[in-house]
Amino acid sequence: MFSQNLLRTRTGEGSAATFFLTPAVLLLATFLISPFVMSIVFSLTDARLISPLPTEFIGLRNYQRLFSDSSFWQAFRNTFTFAAIVVPVQSALALFLATLIKQRLRGINIFRGIYFMPVVINMVVVCVMWYFLLLYPEGLVNSIVQTVTFGRVGPLSFFDNPALAFPMIMVISIWQGVGFQMVIYLAGLQGIPTEFYEAARVDGASSWQQFWHITMPSLRNTHIFVIVTTTILAFKLFTQVQVLTQGRPLGTTNTLVRYIFVAGYREMRVGYAAAASVIFLLVVLTISLIQRRLLTEEREVR
Amino acid sequence: MRKLLAALLLIGAVGLWAWADAVEIEVWWHTGKPEELAVMTAQIEEFNERHAGEIRARLVSIPEGDYTDEMRAAALANALPDVAILDGPTLASFVWGGYLQPLDGYISDELLDDLLPSVVDQGTYPPDGKIYAVGSFDSGLAMWGNREYLEEAGVRIPEGVDDAWTMDEFNDALRKLAELPDVRWPLDLKLNYGADEWLPYGFSPIMQSFGGDLINRDTWQAAGTMDGIESVLAMTLFQYWIDEGWVVPAGRGDDAFYGDAREAALAYVGHWMWEPHNEGLGDDLVLLPVPQFGAHHVTGMGSYAWSMPAGTDYPDEAWTFIEFLLEPEEILRITDANGAVPSRISAIGMSDLYGPGAPLELFAQQLETIAVERPVHPVYPVISTAFIDAALNIIDGADVRQELERAARRIDEDIEDNRGYPPFGD
């Protein structure tokens, strides 16, 4: 299968390294690095998915069109709005759930298991089950809304209403994903020495003060990690939108990734979609670099 | 680990295993009404019986809303079947991409002479003049009415194509019908079809009636036509009906007009609803010509037609199947179920639905006089998606002009990207 000689430990480690690295390096070069480079190159061409015509360089035409397309900017804004709301809400809820789960109570592991469970459910299934509860006009959520408001509100057509569709997608996304961040926070919480709290209690600090002065600062790295990973996940929003609304109503639920999908796949405009991809990559890479920066600073401080 | 791997391989192998003694041809079909599908299924069975041991046709039914997307994706993946029905206006783009083979060598002169000219025109690719698709029928688009409601509201019932309602008359009728206690919505525009080819099929005739269109058919530019004042007016009228609360909302489902509750008084839709309408309303059903909204009187046309992808391994068997479906008796079976106009003159002669005085005579009359085809150009798929997106937003209350401008720009950008789709630009 492979040369035993090459892998003899006494022979150079370099040739062994070549053997161990080749599969991964080849695959990464082909399926990650080259599409990445192709995004940039194609964004300057009129490449199409199927066309008998040869591809030509067209300079910055794709970018000019992209920037003058109001639905691109709408998708861009929507994506940021989604992140701006979901990230803090989901992180805060995850931290709250983590503190709940950290309590020493009988059967607490069962609750931990339940809170984490949506994470392992296929996102399309999650969308389907929520759609069922949110059906118009006769879904369960609608009847709850009507009962609670004594019939003054509703029935609401959640996914046809420009003011409600996106918030609903946010709720569904948080419901599915919060368990993951909860577990990360839980690990962070468990890393805080209990002596800190004991010392604080001796000083007469209330639990609220303990939370703000011990828990929150100790979790700094966890916060950064949770916030950044959740932000990047939020920027990738696609499945929920594609399954539930296809960007409707009035483009209020359209996102960058769906914009890329529609241009590159449905309309087969590879060059144009590549330009949108480059913008998307720039946004995500910038956020990641900021994260790295924050984490390095933290290390230097310590 | 090894066991697991073996199990996985086994699962894969089972999936790839397929039996074949007769030549199997895969046939793609769009799922429309259940009545239509039932006939199609029966036809497949009969064909398979007739050719037992030689050819076996396997029907793959794809939801109508996804059909053209699926076809395009399959073309890309080289996964087109042996026989595929396709929507007439998308023909040019598939031929331009090289995905279909001409049928000229297969079609007998006898068949060719017997086909409706509109069916031949629709299946012909202008640059090479060859036929790439033949349909079993052509479509008809009209206004279906509930006679009881129309009489109760005192609305004039037009007798034929010549005395169709004008825009004023039509709006007035909607207003009167809306006031009837049993009518929840006077008009069903089939918004429940969603993001579908229905939108350009059903509503570009209104634009054309005002003098607008989806694209300028001389210069092949959309700007100035799709977003010209005539088109904007037409779609503003469309939005007005919705804003007034006259139109059945998408969420209501399909049967507001023909269901037991009879919540709608008029249904603007094509021939394919003949069966359910006839069953649901019986003697109360009345077929009316498309209203003349603007200066011109226009209705839609064009329908699904059978084609043979270039990649099929069994062209002869595939043609045998298409030829079977084009036998006059088979044409009549499907058109009796969906109410479409048969594609063969001999079949029309045998039809109980289209002769003088027959219930659907009007469709044939409209096709002869006021039907306009959708643009035969490879850019049509983009026209279609751009217009669908615009129309959906207009339904949701967006600014009409802005939406049509955006659609026009998308189309023109695509044409520019394809350098005018040679040889079309020349």
Next chain:
Amino acid sequence: MRRRIGVGLRYAVLIAFALMFLAPVIAMVSTSFTGNERVIQRDLDNIRVFWPSPLATTNYDEVVTGRVIGGAPFTRYLANTVLIVGSIVILGVFVNSMAAFALARLRFRGRGILVAVVVALIIIPFEGVAVPMLLMVNRFGWLNSFHVQIVPFIAHPFSIFLFYQFFPRLPKEFDEAAKVDGASWWQVYRKIVLPISLPVIATVVILQSLEYWTSFLWPLMVTRGADYAPLSVAMNHFFGTPPRRWGQIMAFASLTALPLLLVYLGFQRWFIQSAAQSGVKG
């Protein structure tokens, strides 16, 4: 007394959240076991949506044996998904751990740069390269196949990184001992390093399974019909095809969720540790 109220209150909060996470799942499962579509429509808007009646498995019969979507039953898509995710994960464990082994335990020129490159690649989101990749695999003639859904995802920078962080913790003396014994590097990797790396293998397996079991954008672009499509695409297709029969849709949905839920029930601790692991060093 006060303490008891406190405990009661804590449980109340815990249970309230548990219900929020469970309710949609219960509604899905109970609807899937309700045999009568009319009853489903009737009970949509009240508490009975959480209770199957009349209790029947007809929806499951239909979904498992009938050709409900794309001319194929649920099992076809399940087999596709298991094959795809299984292949990615199994091949991925080898490819990624091998690369990490070289980066962590072998000395060669350019090692530092390679580590930096792998770490940099972690942040490239797949969504940003999907369209050029689509064009590429189309040129390869790979569309509508299993391998188009497997090969691009075998090498996984984050998995390499997880292995890379784990391997140095193993004592270097192992390698020395093996060397004296005349073992090859492959034997060191295969016989010594891999067997004691089970915790990190489990983490990688779980994180990748979660990621690819639910993957949607890529299979939506590269598969057609039933031959190669995974469950998420079939589920979306089934959900999007009118008329909606909720009993069958929910049976399909329940079955789609079930395999991973079962594995989760069996290995809950591992799942939660893996999730936590992903955050510790990221």
